[in-house]
Amino acid sequence: MTFHPRERRSSTSRSIPGVDRREFLRRSALAAFAVPSAGALLAACGSDGASNGTDSTAKVALSRPDRPVTLPIVGDPIADGLQPESGTLKIYNYADYLNPDTLTKFEEQYGVETEVTTFTTMDEAVKKLRSSGVEFDVFFPTTDRIGQLVAGGLLQPLNATYVDHLENFWPRLQDPFYDRGSRYTVPYTVFTTGIGYRSDKIEEPPDAYDDPYAIFWDTRYRGDVWVLDDDREILSMALVRQGEFDINTEDATLLDAALDDLLELLDAVNVKVGIEAYAKLPEGAAFVHQAWSGDLVNAQYYLPENGDVSTLGFWYPADGRGVIGSDTIAIPTAAKHPVLAHHFLNFLLSEEGALDNFSWLGYQPGLTSLDPDTLVADGYVPENLASAVVRETDLDVGVQILQLSTEGEKTWDNAYAKFLAGAQ
Amino acid sequence: MPGVLWLVALFLVPAYAVVALAAGGQDPVFGDATAEWRPWRWQFTTIGDALAGMMPGGDQWGPMGRTLAYVAIALAACFVIGYPVAYYVARYGGRRRGLLLALLLAPFWISYLMRMLAWVNLLQVDGYVNDLIDVMPGLGRVAWLDGRWTTVVMGLVYGYVPFLILPLYASLDRIDGRLLEASRDLGVGPVRTFVHVTMPLSRQGMLAAGVITALPMFGDYYTQNLLSASPRTSMIGNQIEFYLRQGSGNQYGSALVLVLSALLAVLMGYYLWSTDRAAKEVR
Numbered sequence: 077m078t079f080h081p082r083e084r085r086s087s088t089s090r091s092i093p094g095v096d097r098r099e100f101l102r103r104s105a106l107a108a109f110a111v112p113s114a115g116a117l118l119a120a121c122g123s124d125g126a127s128n129g130t131d132s133t134a135k136v137a138l139s140r141p142d143r144p145v146t147l148p149i150v151g152d153p154i155a156d157g158l159q160p161e162s163g164t165l166k167i168y169n170y171a172d173y174l175n176p177d178t179l180t181k182f183e184e185q186y187g188v189e190t191e192v193t194t195f196t197t198m199d200e201a202v203k204k205l206r207s208s209g210v211e212f213d214v215f216f217p218t219t220d221r222i223g224q225l226v227a228g229g230l231l232q233p234l235n236a237t238y239v240d241h242l243e244n245f246w247p248r249l250q251d252p253f254y255d256r257g258s259r260y261t262v263p264y265t266v267f268t269t270g271i272g273y274r275s276d277k278i279e280e281p282p283d284a285y286d287d288p289y290a291i292f293w294d295t296r297y298r299g300d301v302w303v304l305d306d307d308r309e310i311l312s313m314a315l316v317r318q319g320e321f322d323i324n325t326e327d328a329t330l331l332d333a334a335l336d337d338l339l340e341l342l343d344a345v346n347v348k349v350g351i352e353a354y355a356k357l358p359e360g361a362a363f364v365h366q367a368w369s370g371d372l373v374n375a376q377y378y379l380p381e382n383g384d385v386s387t388l389g390f391w392y393p394a395d396g397r398g399v400i401g402s403d404t405i406a407i408p409t410a411a412k413h414p415v416l417a418h419h420f421l422n423f424l425l426s427e428e429g430a431l432d433n434f435s436w437l438g439y440q441p442g443l444t445s446l447d448p449d450t451l452v453a454d455g456y457v458p459e460n461l462a463s464a465v466v467r468e469t470d471l472d473v474g475v476q477i478l479q480l481s482t483e484g485e486k487t488w489d490n491a492y493a494k495f496l497a498g499a500q
Numbered sequence: 501m502p503g504v505l506w507l508v509a510l511f512l513v514p515a516y517a518v519v520a521l522a523a524g525g526q527d528p529v530f531g532d533a534t535a536e537w538r539p540w541r542w543q544f545t546t547i548g549d550a551l552a553g554m555m556p557g558g559d560q561w562g563p564m565g566r567t568l569a570y571v572a573i574a575l576a577a578c579f580v581i582g583y584p585v586a587y588y589v590a591r592y593g594g595r596r597r598g599l600l601l602a603l604l605l606a607p608f609w610i611s612y613l614m615r616m617l618a619w620v621n622l623l624q625v626d627g628y629v630n631d632l633i634d635v636m637p638g639l640g641r642v643a644w645l646d647g648r649w650t651t652v653v654m655g656l657v658y659g660y661v662p663f664l665i666l667p668l669y670a671s672l673d674r675i676d677g678r679l680l681e682a683s684r685d686l687g688v689g690p691v692r693t694f695v696h697v698t699m700p701l702s703r704q705g706m707l708a709a710g711v712i713t714a715l716p717m718f719g720d721y722y723t724q725n726l727l728s729a730s731p732r733t734s735m736i737g738n739q740i741e742f743y744l745r746q747g748s749g750n751q752y753g754s755a756l757v758l759v760l761s762a763l764l765a766v767l768m769g770y771y772l773w774s775t776d777r778a779a780k781e782v783r
């Protein structure tokens with residue numbers, strides 16, 4: 077399965093500005109227990125066997141930018157002009173993927189309560205949504221799972237009249253290839269995958285190399301190089317480095333070639349795997365870390381007391397030909413407060429709501445009004461990290477990690493497992 | 501009867517669920533493993549793959565071989581550290597025995613992860629451990645966290661050594677002091693008394709302590725994650741964790757769990773057989 081910036085994020089939690097390091101460590105430790113238990117549960121309980129969707133059509137169309145998918149309308153959207161329900165809006169999301177203050181503002185405006193339930197991986201979330209008796213009003217699916225979720229009857233079609241703030245977002249996100257016409261989803265965040273680094277610890281930035289990705293293999297940084305613990309991300313990096321931009325390929329030969337390059341990382345730098353670039357870089361535990369753009373924006377809050385934000389750097393191909401992704405928000409079929417949920421989506425799409433959320437989240441909403449210059453000028457992003465800001469045109473040239481066939485997924489899993497096994 | 505109930509609820513049902521997953525099918529829409537509860541429809545190919553993978557030469561052999569080696573070294577170190585401690589508390593604890601036992605149990609009041617995170621801080625290049633090494637002449641700072649296996653083994657030893665001390669203490673404490681006196685009365689020195697009386701009498705305790713300590717080490721993956729994170733030191737638990745968090749890999753992950761459990765069951769079986777035999781000898 078595809079991973080995603082917030083995958084397993086609860087294993088580290090995040091601190092908000094002002095939370096000290098000790099507090100962060102404490103929270104990390106507490107939250108980390110969620111990880112083994114989730115895995116153990118998956119193993120022990122198994123799935124519910126033939127649950128929703130098993131008997132529906134086996135083939136889910138794999139959406140691609142050049143093969144956009146118009147999802148079939150299953151069920152009826154809510155009627156126009158209804159009053160939002162009262163009560164508690166139940167939100168199902170990654171841990172720390174929504175600004176608590178933004179939620180409070182929504183609660184005050186609508187006179188309702190909100191309740192956030194968190195999941196660790198998208199696989200876990202989809203499993204839970206498939207089990208009966210789960211009634212969430214708002215869900216944050218990744219783009220690669222939307223086809224499955226609709227085929228499984230787990231999402232309800234949206235009524236566009238409630239989410240008019242969608243017009244604030246980039247046109248490419250208003251009519252995305254994974255859900256033409258935004259029938260089931262509205263956009264949430266955008267992010268790129270690049271190279272995070274400590275400019276004070278390395279000799280020269282990635283730009284100084286003929287091949288910037290070569291910095292991962294630079295033996296001078298042995299023991300301090302990290303890559304994302306994510307099959308799709310790390311193998312995609314190796315593919316892109318080889319000039320192979322079809323990062324959704326299922327060709328085992330291409331993957332083996334990428335794997336060979338990655339295995340060289342073991343001898344060259346004794347590479348490490350993790351997903352905490354936002355903490356490892358500011359703490360100095362990593363000098364070079366494959367990272368998501370939003371993590372670098374966040375990293376400024378993890379600097380030690382005497383840390384200097386200008387030591388953080390982020391490289392993403394200047395021509396935009398790198399790995400890029402976006403997230404969405406949707407309403408499950410089983411929602412008990414569908415009208416209120418529509419209002420909530422619209423709230424997060426509004427200029428104020430989206431910006432307020434971003435100021436805490438670090439992951440950027442695809443608002444048309446935002447560009448690198450304004451984000452730096454308004455203090456959302458440090459100047460030296462302007463490269464972590466995503467532009468709309470990046471979506472045209474960047475490549476996205478998308479859903480594979482079941483067989484293809486296994487090919488990727490196994491290739492990555494070989495890397496994780498450390499060869500020898 | 502309550503024992504049987506516990507066994508069914510806490511062991512047989514979960515174990516059956518793992519088999520059902522490992523020998524089950526795959527969801528056509530969502531792509532993850534689906535449990536097959538009817539044994540006559542089980543397919544054992546994935547389990548066979550996992551077994552083959554864990555043998556020398558297979559895909560899982562790297563982590564598996566590493567796990568065996570790390571556990572063996574860590575266990576030996578645990579004995580070197582743990583036996584004298586258990587011996588001291590049992591023989592010379594005196595009135596402070598309660599306090600000493602409480603201190604031995606104290607680490608359990610803090611979560612394992614928290615203790616490992618503390619080590620991450622201590623072992624940093626500018627951490628306290630290196631500060632200590634640095635003041636000693638001729639020694640320089642060590643990059644403990646650069647992904648070396650010794651740090652992982654150290655973590656395993658630290659994390660699991662209390663599991664070894666407690667059963668060993670219980671066993672040493674039960675040794676009749678009069679036997680030791682008899683040995684001394686017969687003119688045998690303290691070293692030979694230890695080798696010929698104490699050690700043999702604590703053999704069952706050592707076995708129990710060894711099994712109890714080794715079993716959780718085999719499944720450990722977060723010690724490696726926190727103290728190294730390098731694929732060069734990954735253990736079989738890391739592979740299992742990887743496969744179980746990927747929907748499409750659940751089946752293979754469950755199969756790895758099964759094969760590993762079967763392996764450990766052999767270890768456990770030897771322990772049970774040995775205690776059973778020892779009990780008969782006593783009678």
